[in-house]
Amino acid sequence: MTSIEDTARFRDAMFSYAPTPLKVLVRGEGARVWDADGVEYLDFLAGIAVNSLGHAHPVFVEAVTRQASTIAHVSNYFASQPQLELAERLKRLTGGDRVFFCNSGTEAIEAAIKVARRTGRPRILALEKSFHGRSTGALAITGKAAYREPFEPLLPGPEFLPTTVEALEAAMDDDVAALVLEPIKGEAGVLDLPDGYLRAARELTTRHGALLILDEIQTGAGRTGDWFAFQHDGIVPDLVALAKGIGGGFPIGALVAFGAAGDLLKPGDHGTTFGGNPLATATSNAVLGEIERTGLVGNARAMGELIRGGVLALANPAVTDVSGRGLLVGIGLAGPWAGAVATRALELGLIINAAAEDRIRLAPPLTIDTAHVDRFLSLFSQALTATVPAATEGPTR
Structure with missing residues (x-):
């Protein structure tokens, strides 16, 4: 052909x-x-x-082959050893406390939005020229009007800010549930945040009791020369959305929660049939292990x-x-x-x-x-x- x-x-x-x-x-x-x-x-x-x-x-191929020949899917009514191993690995690599598994980056962002909603606050801040996914929730916080406008009305509440500390200071108050941002705006053409922006974002969200949600779907898994881009700035977020590189080609997403953010969603508040299945998590374990080993x-x-x-x-x-x-x-x-x-x-x-x-x-x-x-x-x-x-x-x- x-x-x-x-x-x-x-x-x-x-x-x-x-x-x-x-x-x-x-x-x-x-x-x-x-x-x-x-x-x-x-x-x-x-x-x-x-x-x-x-x-x-070879490591990717062997992991997929070995796990597919053992057990590939069990639903979220059961746990598996690869799932637990990957959760513990991501906790160690990120410094986070709890992990939710899903199947893609946009699903990780959807989970983060639901966590933000559980704060009871009405406002979500995002950045102009940002990209967080194509599902309706993730699209609602994507700062590209051409992607959003054909599908509006979307989730109410998101506000899009210029990427300056001054704009963030002016927008932040005690009604803000979360600030969502990419440490580097990948879909916009790999645009860096201004120097000191991420540290200022952490300080302002902490002062006002808002969540700092980082979209590391594109920047994570070692791509930026640190395991995760936020580590370059020495800050601790509340939630980090992961996907893409953590699976090395196998579809998987994850939301890592730090501290009290991991307690906002209660059992049954969110779920997914395929999230964290043995095949995906075994492959991700192998990929991350090889990145680390070599x-x-x-x-x-x-x-x-x-x-x-x-x-x-x-x-x-x-x-x-x-x-x-x-x-x-x-x-x-x-x-x-x-x-x-x-x-x-x-x-x-x-x-x-x-x-x-x-x-x-x-x-x-x-x-x-x-x-x-x-x-x-x-x-x-x-x-x-x-x-x-x-x-x-x-x-x-």
Whole structure:
């Protein structure tokens, strides 16, 4: 089956996704993938920060195979050893106290919203240009109007703030149930928070008795060069939503509660049939264990520095800034050329993402090495050179 034939099948069988997929991918190994026509690509997106160990990593494959041959699902009427082991591992890695398992990032955010509702306070604060998921609750606190407005009215109460300490100080009072934010705004193009913002957010929420809810769905599991991005700032949140990289490609989400926040939902207040099933938790345990055993958190920090330095060293006037930490990297462009650059990169054999019209997002596997970085820099430079000069008189479409 060729990519062209599969694309026609995709259009006939699927809805709500793009009418034509970029490529039909059939297999992967490490940081490389191949499409149905046998073309090889360097994958610097990793399923949008999901494939922490890359593709077909032996530890991932063995964990899925072993657990699937033992017991895969038991419902939430029962516990399992992998579930308990993963809960204890996440408590240790985050410093949290209790864990709720679900199946995705948006579900982790939905659980966090229900915790916030249990405070009895009416207001939830979120940030402009934020992204927290596509379900109606998560969408209600997503600071991108284009995503929200077609589905309004949504959950009442969320308010969207500019990302400044001054705006947060002005909005915060004793009616606020929670402040929800991403330590780095991934979907917006990997936008960093201002220096000191997270510490100010912790101080203000504590002063007013509000919850600080961190969306670490994209930044967690070592991606930013710390196990979790909040640890870089030395603060302790009330709730942390996790997904993506903790499963390494297997769907799983989690909400970690710190202190009294873990007591706000009572038994029966929330649940999920598949959350924390043995197959998902065994796989997550294996992925996180491998990250820990092989020092991939430090590797993310080191490779991220190489990427950022390498992009800046290209000295291409089209590049305005390089943002993010570890292996969550944003590249700002001087014009709305990100889509054209990403398309040309794909033609050259490099997978990257146009997260905004003028921003490229990188989120490669945590396992990449210097050879991968060198290859990325070569291909990215070629994509920029081939695309941006033609785009300088106006947007390339």
